[in-house]
Amino acid sequence: MNGSSLYSDPVFGVCVTFAAYAAALLVRRRVPRLHPLITAPVLVYALLQLGRIDYTDYKVGGDMVAFFLGPATVALAIPLYKQAMRLKPVLPSLLLGALVGSALGLAVNALCVIALGGTEELLRSSLPKSVTAAVSVELSRWLGGSPEFTAALTVMTGLFGSVAGPVLLRLAGVHDRVAASIAIGAAAHGIGSAKLLADSQEEGGVSGFSMAACAVFTPVLLLPFHWFIL
Incomplete structure (x- = not known):
């Protein structure tokens, strides 16, 4: 050979x-x-x-x-299932937090690219970077962006969120574990959720739920962005 x-x-x-x-x-x-x-x-x-x-x-x-990225992402549902009964009372807060996180992620991504004079291809590729890679790559392809570039941006976003996210949340005065876990799941998706899971099943479960909810909300919220911006 x-x-x-x-x-x-x-x-x-x-x-x-x-x-x-x-x-x-x-x-x-x-x-x-x-x-x-x-x-x-x-x-x-x-x-x-x-x-x-x-x-x-x-x-x-x-x-x-x-x-296998898709199956690995789905596997994060296991800690969520284990914590389901404990998290049921805060389900509305979880959903609202994920919805707000998805909307802010798209808005901030768009504003940063537009403000810095980025190209339309960059905008199409970077818009979905705050959602898990299994979803962001397909959304990028649908938007006409570069799936490979989106995958790189998604990983970088997850890395930054998992490392700096907890510190920034504390500096912002967010000390509630559930609220912080929702934010990490919405912004740092699978990488951030995996890091939280290593420390706490509950926090990992909340973050995994937030990540999954954002994977549902983001494609829906992308429609108005697609109509009015792209």
């Missing part, structure tokens, strides 16, 4: 992705503040550049890994 056919084999992309993430976890043991989702893409990029490997070859296997 020559190099070209090896690189285009789906197994290559899958192995590279897993190996990069495993290496990123080892790096995090020494540098706890360095998130694996920052380190792993850098390692993959470095390998592709050093090996002069075409991204489309790697993407054949990388897409197989990305396929």
